[in-house]
Amino acid sequence: MAKVLVTGSRGYIGTILCPYLVKMGYEVVEFDKVLGDDILDRDALLDKTRDIDTIVHMAGIVGMKATEEDPQLSFRINVLGSGNVVNCDKRTIYTSVLGAYGDVIEVTEETETFPKHDYFIHKLHGERMISEASEHNIVLRFGTLYGVSPNMRHDLLVHTLTREAVEGKVKIFQPDVMRPITSVMDAVNAITFFVTSGNSGGLYNVVSRNCTKRIIAELAAEINGVELEVVDDVDSENRNYTVSTDRIQKLGFSFTDNLRDSISEISKHYEKALNKV
Numbered sequence: 001m002a003k004v005l006v007t008g009s010r011g012y013i014g015t016i017l018c019p020y021l022v023k024m025g026y027e028v029v030e031f032d033k034v035l036g037d038d039i040l041d042r043d044a045l046l047d048k049t050r051d052i053d054t055i056v057h058m059a060g061i062v063g064m065k066a067t068e069e070d071p072q073l074s075f076r077i078n079v080l081g082s083g084n085v086v087n088c089d090k091r092t093i094y095t096s097v098l099g100a101y102g103d104v105i106e107v108t109e110e111t112e113t114f115p116k117h118d119y120f121i122h123k124l125h126g127e128r129m130i131s132e133a134s135e136h137n138i139v140l141r142f143g144t145l146y147g148v149s150p151n152m153r154h155d156l157l158v159h160t161l162t163r164e165a166v167e168g169k170v171k172i173f174q175p176d177v178m179r180p181i182t183s184v185m186d187a188v189n190a191i192t193f194f195v196t197s198g199n200s201g202g203l204y205n206v207v208s209r210n211c212t213k214r215i216i217a218e219l220a221a222e223i224n225g226v227e228l229e230v231v232d233d234v235d236s237e238n239r240n241y242t243v244s245t246d247r248i249q250k251l252g253f254s255f256t257d258n259l260r261d262s263i264s265e266i267s268k269h270y271e272k273a274l275n276k277v
Contacts, residue, residue, distance in 0.1 A: 143180035183257030
């Protein structure tokens with residue numbers, strides 16, 4: 001039985017991925033701070049990976065806000081921690097973000113990177129270390145994630161707009177900017193695709209769809225029977241871009257998530273959380 005070590009196993013993606021891999025017949029070894037593990041403990045990580053076939057590396061400080069709160073910790077966890085993973089000398093699948101591309105309208109994996117925030121710079125450093133360590137390693141760049149998880153995140157665009165709808169009204173600014181979004185199940189399926197396949201390594205964009213903020217907000221408002229209001233504000237990051245997923249689809253990977261169904265499920269989650277059911 002093949003063994004997979006998952007760092008960040010108790011996180012937003014990991015709490016779905018780990019049981020999914022077990023169901024597929026893999027032996028999964030978890031590595032997470034919730035379990036007392038430390039990605040900066042090089043010896044402990046080495047010990048846990050001695051008989052591992054593949055590492056799925058997701059442990060890290062997540063997001064711009066968390067990075068701004070402690071940039072040094074973000075560097076240590078996201079960069080030095082990834083260096084410790086590389087030191088284990090195992091085939092690795094690394095989950096990254098699209099923010100490394102910077103201000104570009106149409107993005108492919110060949111697009112030059114211009115990260116403008118420490119978080120994206122740190123993730124890009126991690127990418128490069130993983131990629132340069134072995135031609136068999138995989139880097140997956142996800143769009144803004146969405147979807148219900150046992151370890152739910154509330155700071156994501158689709159979740160924020162859906163929660164507002166459940167609370168009674170959706171407000172958006174710059175409604176027609178394009179955003180690449182990735183369902184958590186497409187993220188899990190992409191990771192699993194490379195765990196199970198014999199494909200060689202590389203960099204792949206993983207985006208369920210490119211859509212406007214208006215589309216997301218309108219669906220959230222419609223499903224919850226509330227009004228949508230466009231307000232006068234701007235995104236300080238000025239994000240407005242579309243992302244190609246041709247490379248991963250050419251390998252035979254298919255995106256399956258339905259945004260309407262996902263927003264309905266997210267709405268039920270927040271209805272329950274807000275004691276509306």
